[in-house]
Amino acid sequence: MHKILIVGEHDGKALNPATAKCVTCAKGIPDAEITIAVLGADTAGPAAQAAALAGVKSVLRVDRPENLHPLAAVFAPQLAALAADYSHVFGPSTSFGKDLMPRLAALLDVGQVSDLMAIDGAYRFRRPIYAGNAIVTVEADPSRKLIATVRVASFQAAPAGGSAAVESKTLNVSLPTHTRYVGAKTGSTDRPDLQTAARVISGGRALGSAENFKMLFGLADKLGAAVGASRAAVDAGYAPNEMQVGQTGKIISPEMYIAIGISGAIQHLTGIKDARTIVAINKDGEAPIFEVADVGLVADLFQAVPELTKLIGGG
Amino acid sequence: MQKIMVCIKRVVDYNVRIRVKPDGSGVILDGVKMSVNPFDEIALEEALRIKERGANIEVVAVSIGVADTQQQLRTALAMGADRAVLVQTDAAVEPLTAAKVFLALAKKENPDLIFLGKQAIDDDANQTGQMLAAIWDRPQATYASKVEIAADKASITREVDAGLETIEVDLPAVVTVDLRLNEPRYVKLPDIMKAKKKPLEVTALEALGVSAAAQLRSVKTEPPAQRQKGVMVKDVAELVEALKKKGLI
Numbered sequence: 105m106h107k108i109l110i111v112g113e114h115d116g117k118a119l120n121p122a123t124a125k126c127v128t129c130a131k132g133i134p135d136a137e138i139t140i141a142v143l144g145a146d147t148a149g150p151a152a153q154a155a156a157l158a159g160v161k162s163v164l165r166v167d168r169p170e171n172l173h174p175l176a177a178v179f180a181p182q183l184a185a186l187a188a189d190y191s192h193v194f195g196p197s198t199s200f201g202k203d204l205m206p207r208l209a210a211l212l213d214v215g216q217v218s219d220l221m222a223i224d225g226a227y228r229f230r231r232p233i234y235a236g237n238a239i240v241t242v243e244a245d246p247s248r249k250l251i252a253t254v255r256v257a258s259f260q261a262a263p264a265g266g267s268a269a270v271e272s273k274t275l276n277v278s279l280p281t282h283t284r285y286v287g288a289k290t291g292s293t294d295r296p297d298l299q300t301a302a303r304v305i306s307g308g309r310a311l312g313s314a315e316n317f318k319m320l321f322g323l324a325d326k327l328g329a330a331v332g333a334s335r336a337a338v339d340a341g342y343a344p345n346e347m348q349v350g351q352t353g354k355i356i357s358p359e360m361y362i363a364i365g366i367s368g369a370i371q372h373l374t375g376i377k378d379a380r381t382i383v384a385i386n387k388d389g390e391a392p393i394f395e396v397a398d399v400g401l402v403a404d405l406f407q408a409v410p411e412l413t414k415l416i417g418g419g
Numbered sequence: 420m421q422k423i424m425v426c427i428k429r430v431v432d433y434n435v436r437i438r439v440k441p442d443g444s445g446v447i448l449d450g451v452k453m454s455v456n457p458f459d460e461i462a463l464e465e466a467l468r469i470k471e472r473g474a475n476i477e478v479v480a481v482s483i484g485v486a487d488t489q490q491q492l493r494t495a496l497a498m499g500a501d502r503a504v505l506v507q508t509d510a511a512v513e514p515l516t517a518a519k520v521f522l523a524l525a526k527k528e529n530p531d532l533i534f535l536g537k538q539a540i541d542d543d544a545n546q547t548g549q550m551l552a553a554i555w556d557r558p559q560a561t562y563a564s565k566v567e568i569a570a571d572k573a574s575i576t577r578e579v580d581a582g583l584e585t586i587e588v589d590l591p592a593v594v595t596v597d598l599r600l601n602e603p604r605y606v607k608l609p610d611i612m613k614a615k616k617k618p619l620e621v622t623a624l625e626a627l628g629v630s631a632a633a634q635l636r637s638v639k640t641e642p643p644a645q646r647q648k649g650v651m652v653k654d655v656a657e658l659v660e661a662l663k664k665k666g667l668i
């Protein structure tokens with residue numbers, strides 16, 4: 105049997121869907137027994153949601169005031185204490201998991217496997233390198249603890265239907281005070297979440313201004329889609345950083361991805377490889393985005409987008 | 420603030436189209452252009468800007484890699500680093516090993532800040548800075564898009580999935596940088612000439628008491644699954660038809 109600890113991600117109220125995807129990944133390990141740890145100031149809500157995921161054996165709550173914000177320097181020593189009983193510790197490859205998991209691995213003096221995309225055995229995995237232009241199969245030493253982040257775009261969320269036991273843990277771990285949370289600036293949340301939306305519309309440099317970029321929101325609203333952006337569009341200030349899709353932005357796997365005025369640089373394509381259907385609108389027929397698009401339209405976006413918005417959903 | 424250490428990795432240039440070796444033993448590196456990891460250029464640029472604002476700060480560029488990594492360190496010196504240290508090895512170095520090497524250097528150099536890239540664009544690991552901060556037992560501020568220094572503290576704005584987050588850390592600290600922190604300067608010819616005279620020290624990895632032994636074994640490397648080439652439609656009406664046929668709208 106392999107005892108797997110998953111580090112749950114949440115915002116104090118709800119469990120992030122990335123955690124349910126980690127559960128599906130963990131189920132790929134032979135004879136997996138899955139535990140989810142949730143750290144926070146009050147984790148009652150997220151812990152209950154974690155316990156309801158099918159296939160989860162138990163949930164550990166670690167509530168203390170210092171855990172109000174997920175600071176890696178504060179979480180890592182607590183997880184290092186919890187990890188003692190487990191052969192594998194998984195976290196999501198979200199900004200939360202990517203920040204935290206290597207700190208945990210180093211405290212345990214083990215390496216980390218980043219971005220698991222497929223499980224070939226308890227200690228054998230596939231992961232992307234070179235912005236997804238190569239896939240490497242790696243084997244880890246079974247005599248060591250295995251720490252990994254899970255490429256969440258590669259896995260479906262585990263369904264609900266479980267009823268795991270929830271246990272509150274008190275850890276006797278002293279925590280550093282050298283790192284302090286100051287504040288956050290987050291985008292509006294009335295739109296579908298980019299990382300979990302079934303449909304995503306992204307705009308690139310071609311939009312030309314923040315004002316023009318807004319035209320994508322009309323189309324997105326009609327489709328119930330989330331909105332993303334290329335790095336060029338974010339750098340130019342047309343869209344905020346949390347909208348960036350790609351190697352250094354978000355890696356997403358929607359049912360449908362519509363790229364508008366995006367050339368299709370490899371760093372951008374890294375983020376959308378797992379989209380079921382890719383649609384591209386670009387005025388340059390030679391743009392690399394058309395090499396990966398399932399449906400391509402060579403057109404000026406300033407004509408095509410308003411027309412598309414009108415035609416979809418009956419005007 | 421007296422000293423800033425910046426970790427500079429030699430990687431395949433980001434414009435190179437990567438090809439996998441037919442025997443699956445890795446990617447083709449022969450004759451491929453090598454450069455400073457783009458994030459590390461941004462890390463160095465930030466260190467230089469802090470130096471240019473303050474007085475008397477030494478910027479030390481450090482790297483772990485093959486002998487030819489001296490080229491990338493010369494680039495760092497040309498950008499404005501004061502001196503460089505190459506920890507030479509032919510081994511492929513895992514992030515935990517790199518972190519241990521940087522810890523050994525940190526103990527020798529006593530920097531107030533260590534800047535790294537958020538990830539190396541070859542292994543895409545996104546680990547080294549966090550690991551270094553852990554074993555150095557110091558704060559980490561990853562994915563920085565803004566860095567403000569005030570005496571013995573730094574206020575760092577971080578790019579996170581939800582937007583931007585600001586944290587405050589005590590120095591010394593480890594900072595890993597994201598793309599929007601700054602735009603690195605171009606190196607000018609006279610700077611390249613000047614860089615040739617700047618000190619570049621080379622030491623063997625073993626001399627630092629760190630083992631390069633790997634914990635992970637690469638079994639094989641494959642190209643990613645290719646997407647099927649799709650269809651081109653001639654106008655918006657056809658596009659809508661195509662999407663309807665696929666059941667997408």
Ligand SMILES: Cc1cc2nc3c(=O)[nH]c(=O)nc-3n(C[C@H](O)[C@H](O)[C@H](O)COP(=O)(O)OP(=O)(O)OC[C@H]3O[C@@H](n4cnc5c(N)ncnc54)[C@H](O)[C@@H]3O)c2cc1C
Pocket residue numbers: 307308309310333334335336337348349350351352353354364365366367368369370371372375385386387388391403404405406433457458540
């Ligand atoms: C280390 C590193 C990491 C990176 N990470 C990312 C990342 O995470 N995400 C990302 O997106 N990029 C990333 N990049 C940047 C990437 O290389 C490209 O520069 C970027 O994706 C280009 O954005 P774009 O397609 O919007 O702009 P461009 O490449 O300028 O393309 C604009 C496109 O719009 C088309 N166009 C212009 N006008 C119109 C019009 N009126 N109608 C229709 N089409 C029009 C043009 O034909 C062109 O194809 C990264 C780069 C580096 C070096």
Ligand SMILES: Nc1ncnc2c1ncn2[C@@H]1O[C@H](COP(=O)(O)O)[C@@H](O)[C@H]1O
Pocket residue numbers: 426427428429456458459481482483484512514517534535536537538539540542543544545546547548
């Ligand atoms: N061999 C190395 N030499 C110099 N810097 C390195 C090396 N390996 C990692 N780094 C630094 O660590 C960062 C993150 O790398 P990684 O964890 O491999 O994605 C890089 O951007 C570099 O700043």
